[in-house]
Amino acid sequence: MRRRRRLVLWIMLVVIAALVAVAARPAVHLIKTAYRDRPTMVPPPAGTVDDASRLNQTDVAQIVTLADVAGDTFAAQRELAALIGKARREGLRISIAGARHTMGGHTIYPGGIALDMRGFNAMQLDDSGILRVGAGAMWSEVIEYLDPRGFSVAIMQSNNAFTVGGSVSANCHGWQHNRPPIASTVEAFLLLKADGTTVRCSREKNAELFSLALGGYGLFGVILEVELRVVPNERYRVDRHVMPADAFPAQFASIAVGAADAAMAFGRLSVAADAFLEHAITSVFVRDPAGDGALPPLHEPGLRSLTRTVFRGSVGSEYGKKLRWDLEKTFGQHLAGRHFSRNQLLNEPVDYLSRSDATTDIVHEYFVPPEQFTSFLEQLRRIIPEHGGDLLNATVRHVLADDDTFLRYADRELLAIVMLFSQERTPEGEAAMEAMTRDLIDASLACEGRYYLPYRLHAMPEQFHAAYPQARAFFELKRKHDPDEIFQNRFYTTYGR
Ligand SMILES: Cc1cc2nc3c(=O)[nH]c(=O)nc-3n(C[C@H](O)[C@H](O)[C@H](O)COP(=O)(O)OP(=O)(O)OC[C@H]3O[C@@H](n4cnc5c(N)ncnc54)[C@H](O)[C@@H]3O)c2cc1C
Known part of the structure; x- marks a missing residue:
C-alpha cells in the first residue's frame, strides 16, 4: 500500500516537473521580452517632425494645428487661406499630416510649414447613411461615434489609429474583401486648393480633383471634410481555416470571395524559419445576426499587454516566432464560432510597434493578381532570407479594382501581401532594408503586380514608374492645380520632380 502511494507520488512529481518544464520556456521568454520592451525612444525635439518610421526627423519652420476650430469649417478655411498666403509670401511649402503613419516623409517638407489635421474631427451622420466627418478624425473616434447609432465604417485599414484624411489620401483598404479601396465609399469631400479657395469634389463635380486627391498624398490641397458612405454595424461569427499557403488563393476564393455571408476576411502566414511562409491561417467573419438583433457592445480590446509581449517576443527570435504561431493556432481555435461586432473588429489599436531607440518596425505591402500569388510567395521565400530580413508578421487581403482614383494601385482584382x-x-539597417525592398519590388513587378506607396521611399524612380505608369501624368496634373508647388512632401520631391 505504502509502495503504491509512493509510486503515485512519484508519477505526480514527474508530471508536475514535465508541466513546469513545458511552461517554463515560454514563461521565461515572455518575462524577458516584457522586461526588455520598456520604452527607450525619445520623442522628436520641438521644431522637428517625424513619422511612424522614426527615421525621418526633420526641422520645420512652423507646426500649425487645426484643433482649435474642430467643428468650424469656415474658420478652418479662413485660417488655411491665410496660411497659404503666408507660405507664398515667405517662399515656404506646406505639408499635411494626419496620424503620420506613412513612413517615407509623405507628411514632411524640410523647412516647411507642417499642417497637423488631427483635432479637426467634428462629425455628423445623416438619415441616408452618409457621415460628414472632419478629415483629422481618427477611425477610433469615428467608430465610437457610429457604434451607438448602429453604423460602422465600410472600408478602412485593419487598425483604428489613422485619420480619415490620411486614409483617403493613401486610398487605404483592409479586411473588407470583395470591395475596392476606400475611395469607393467617398461620396464627396471639401478641398481647400492652393489658390486658397474651397471646392466640393465628387464624381459629378470637380471630378478630376476627386480622382486626384483621393490617393493623392496631400499634393492637391487640404481635404477638410469627407462625406463617407457608412454601413450597418453587424454581428459576425469567426470561422478559421488552416491551410498550406500555396493553397490560399483557391481556398480563399471558395470560403470568402464566393461566400455571400462572408463580410470580412484575411489570412496570416507563418513566419518562423522552419516553415517560412508555408502555412496560412485564414479568418473569415461571417454574418450571423442574433435572434433579437443585439450586438455585443463596443469594449476596450482585452489582453493588450500580453498580445504585445507575445508579438515583441518574435523580434530576432525564432523561438518567439514559433511560439506566436503556435499560440495563434491553438488559442485561435477557441475563437472559432465566437461572435464579434463589426465595430469591435475594426477598433484595433496600433500598439504593437517597437518602442525602442535601437529598432523600428517597417511595413511593406505588395499587390499581385491571385493567379500570381504562389509565384510571388516563392520569391518572398528566397529574397527575405537572402537579405536577412526579420519578418514579424505577414497577412494576405483581397481587394477589387478601383475605378475612382488616378494614381491607383488596384487596377484589377488583387491579393495584397502586407x-x-x-x-x-542604423545606416547599415537602412541600407539592408533598401536593398531588400528593391528586390521585393522587382519580384512584384515580375508577377504583374506592384508595391503600395505609403511606406519607405526605397523604390528606384524606374521601379516607381513601372509600378505606376500613370504617375508622370499625375504629377503634371499636380502642377496644373498647384503651379507654385505650395503643397509638397518627400514623396513629391523624390518621385514628382
Ligand atoms: C502599422 C501600420 C498599419 C497599416 N495598415 C494598413 C492597412 O491595413 N491598409 C492600408 O491600406 N494601409 C495601411 N497602412 C498605411 C496607412 O493606411 C497610410 O499610411 C495612411 O495614410 C495612414 O493614415 P494617417 O492618418 O497616418 O496619414 P498620414 O501619414 O498622416 O498622411 C498620409 C498622406 O495623406 C496626406 N494627408 C493627410 N491628411 C490629409 C488631408 N486632410 N488633406 C490632404 N492630404 C492629407 C499626407 O500629406 C500624406 O501624404 C498602415 C500603416 C501602418 C504604419
Whole structure:
C-alpha cells in the first residue's frame, strides 16, 4: 500500500516537473521580452517632425494645428487661406499630416510649414447613411461615434489609429474583401486648393480633383471634410481555416470571395524559419445576426499587454516566432464560432510597434493578381532570407479594382501581401532594408503586380514608374492645380520632380 502511494507520488512529481518544464520556456521568454520592451525612444525635439518610421526627423519652420476650430469649417478655411498666403509670401511649402503613419516623409517638407489635421474631427451622420466627418478624425473616434447609432465604417485599414484624411489620401483598404479601396465609399469631400479657395469634389463635380486627391498624398490641397458612405454595424461569427499557403488563393476564393455571408476576411502566414511562409491561417467573419438583433457592445480590446509581449517576443527570435504561431493556432481555435461586432473588429489599436531607440518596425505591402500569388510567395521565400530580413508578421487581403482614383494601385482584382519587418535604426539597417525592398519590388513587378506607396521611399524612380505608369501624368496634373508647388512632401520631391 505504502509502495503504491509512493509510486503515485512519484508519477505526480514527474508530471508536475514535465508541466513546469513545458511552461517554463515560454514563461521565461515572455518575462524577458516584457522586461526588455520598456520604452527607450525619445520623442522628436520641438521644431522637428517625424513619422511612424522614426527615421525621418526633420526641422520645420512652423507646426500649425487645426484643433482649435474642430467643428468650424469656415474658420478652418479662413485660417488655411491665410496660411497659404503666408507660405507664398515667405517662399515656404506646406505639408499635411494626419496620424503620420506613412513612413517615407509623405507628411514632411524640410523647412516647411507642417499642417497637423488631427483635432479637426467634428462629425455628423445623416438619415441616408452618409457621415460628414472632419478629415483629422481618427477611425477610433469615428467608430465610437457610429457604434451607438448602429453604423460602422465600410472600408478602412485593419487598425483604428489613422485619420480619415490620411486614409483617403493613401486610398487605404483592409479586411473588407470583395470591395475596392476606400475611395469607393467617398461620396464627396471639401478641398481647400492652393489658390486658397474651397471646392466640393465628387464624381459629378470637380471630378478630376476627386480622382486626384483621393490617393493623392496631400499634393492637391487640404481635404477638410469627407462625406463617407457608412454601413450597418453587424454581428459576425469567426470561422478559421488552416491551410498550406500555396493553397490560399483557391481556398480563399471558395470560403470568402464566393461566400455571400462572408463580410470580412484575411489570412496570416507563418513566419518562423522552419516553415517560412508555408502555412496560412485564414479568418473569415461571417454574418450571423442574433435572434433579437443585439450586438455585443463596443469594449476596450482585452489582453493588450500580453498580445504585445507575445508579438515583441518574435523580434530576432525564432523561438518567439514559433511560439506566436503556435499560440495563434491553438488559442485561435477557441475563437472559432465566437461572435464579434463589426465595430469591435475594426477598433484595433496600433500598439504593437517597437518602442525602442535601437529598432523600428517597417511595413511593406505588395499587390499581385491571385493567379500570381504562389509565384510571388516563392520569391518572398528566397529574397527575405537572402537579405536577412526579420519578418514579424505577414497577412494576405483581397481587394477589387478601383475605378475612382488616378494614381491607383488596384487596377484589377488583387491579393495584397502586407508584411511588418523589424529594422535596426542604423545606416547599415537602412541600407539592408533598401536593398531588400528593391528586390521585393522587382519580384512584384515580375508577377504583374506592384508595391503600395505609403511606406519607405526605397523604390528606384524606374521601379516607381513601372509600378505606376500613370504617375508622370499625375504629377503634371499636380502642377496644373498647384503651379507654385505650395503643397509638397518627400514623396513629391523624390518621385514628382
Ligand atoms: C502599422 C501600420 C498599419 C497599416 N495598415 C494598413 C492597412 O491595413 N491598409 C492600408 O491600406 N494601409 C495601411 N497602412 C498605411 C496607412 O493606411 C497610410 O499610411 C495612411 O495614410 C495612414 O493614415 P494617417 O492618418 O497616418 O496619414 P498620414 O501619414 O498622416 O498622411 C498620409 C498622406 O495623406 C496626406 N494627408 C493627410 N491628411 C490629409 C488631408 N486632410 N488633406 C490632404 N492630404 C492629407 C499626407 O500629406 C500624406 O501624404 C498602415 C500603416 C501602418 C504604419
